[in-house]
Amino acid sequence: MGAEGGGRRRALRMAAYAGCGVLLLAGCASMPDSGDLRGVESTPRQNAQVRVFAMPPHENARPAEIVQGFLEALTGDDPQYETARKYLTESASRRWDPDGSTTVLTDGPNAVPEPTGNREAGDEYAFTLTGSKVAVVDAQHAYTPALGDYSGTVHLTMVKKTHQWRIDALPQGVVMGKSDFQRNYMSVNKYYYASNVPTATGGRLSTVADPVYVRSKVDPVTSMVRTLLKGPTRWLAPVATSGFPQGTALRKDVTTLSPDDQNKLTVPLDQRADRVGRSQCTKMAAQLLFTLQDLxxxxxxxxxxxxxxxxxxxxxxxxxxxIIAAHSMAKQPEYEYFIDGKHRLVRLSASGSRDPEPVLGALGETEANLRAAAVSRNEDTAAGVSADGQNLYVASMASGASLGAAVVSQGASPDDRLTTPSWDGGGNLWVADRDRKQPRLLMLRNGAGKPVEVRTPGLDGRIDAVRVAADGVRIALIVEKKGKTSLQIGRVERESGNGGQADVSVLGLRSVTPQWEKVTAMSWAGTSRLVVVGQESGGVLQMRYVQVDGSTPTGNSPASLTGVKQIAASEDERLPLVAYSEDGIVRLSAGAQWQKVVKEGTAPVYPG
Known part of the structure; x- marks a missing residue:
């Protein structure tokens, strides 16, 4: 458990040892044994590379001081929480598992003394920790938004042998405020291989990101290798595989890993890896490299x-x-696309050095009369939705190419018909039909043929927008229910069906914007990040990056944009954002402000 608090709470005293490059968290000053025990204030630390260690309990510390010091110790960087354990009895230290979970609160835990049966005798005390939950990080290091109240009890006893107060009972895991969590932890993608996904990448495997949180200053390289070896998180496991044999771990004598002066990392594994062949071994090594690139x-x-x-x-x-795996996108997109004022699909060089030009083929002609489109990831085929939302057409982006047979919606109005389509990394086309009488999620294998109706057993509402990740196993949906919209992430699972074709389902749907009342637009903006437009209850419209696990990535949000209606981003994070706003089609490059591209245009998209 850790802590933080408001400006009225006392600051921690800091003692800096410049020669060691280490900061020590000072113990608390004299504190009362009754009344409210306030949360610990987070102390600003300017140097992110400086490690912070807490002070152990001082002689004859009172119960309130023990609790306060323990909470402070858990905001430090002890690898095994050695200092924090000094505030516990020996038996409590053996039972306590700080790695079991981390509960993140809006502010640090407030501690309030509670009456105990023997308090008058003066040999035991109890404090209740309370706060408002933001999220929980589980034993697999997976982050999950979790709103609601938190409550946990810390019990203290007088140790007879030493006549010192120590904690003898406490909740499992760690609890801390949001700002302490952001300072102590970082999000890193570990990588596995997408399972049961037809690939359009020349037979290479397709990687899928599995974001986790690890302590940023406590040997993150070794932590990431260990968690990678343990396999995908529970949510991702049904659609991902690992090259490592099940149960593989680091050799028992390995305590830490670090690259040599040639930037090579040597990873000694246990006996479960002894008999792997060379092909499998290189798949294992590729996973490690992709994971460490993110770290x-x-x-x-x-x-x-x-x-x-x-x-x-x-x-x-x-x-x-x-060469072994298609990591993220198969290639960097050459163009950005949007619907121009003549309702045709046009393209613009991703470098922004040319004027927009119509794509080749029927979708680039004036008669196309489109309101939305999607371009395949290899940029040779596109799908367009008619202006009334009723028809979806697929056509090659080659000179003289004609439209394929239409997928038709029977929705009563344009708002109850087809969404903007989306291509996955295997060349399949996805679209949602918003017909209120028969709402459906559809997939066209290889962008052609009769649409497959995708099962969505956990869906509670109607799909307003759909975007499939490049890996083909994660899907982002804007879901509407009773006037409210939320951003949800699901798994695409495939099972063998009749005629050799796989039955397709979207399972494991979870909201990644639980505090938002409305989500109006979204797009993938990295391997495990999306850019989202929406608003919280009572708030104003905003644009923000959101991780697929529901956490907020570090760094700045996109620059504000008035009247934004649609947004497009590339999974290659180096490329600019493109949006449709009251100023038309606009673009945002890194380190710049929004720039107008054209006044007449809507529905911007990147390939995918």
């Missing part, structure tokens, strides 16, 4: 895997890893 700035560009006896199993560099 910047490690500098790792080469990985060597060793067996239990120290024998070299394989070695892999970044270039060869990209």
């Amino acid at each position: 910047t700035p490690t500098g790792v560009n080469r990985v060597e895997l060793q067996g239990s006896g120290g024998r070299k199993l394989c070695e892999l560099n970044e270039e060869r890893a990209e």
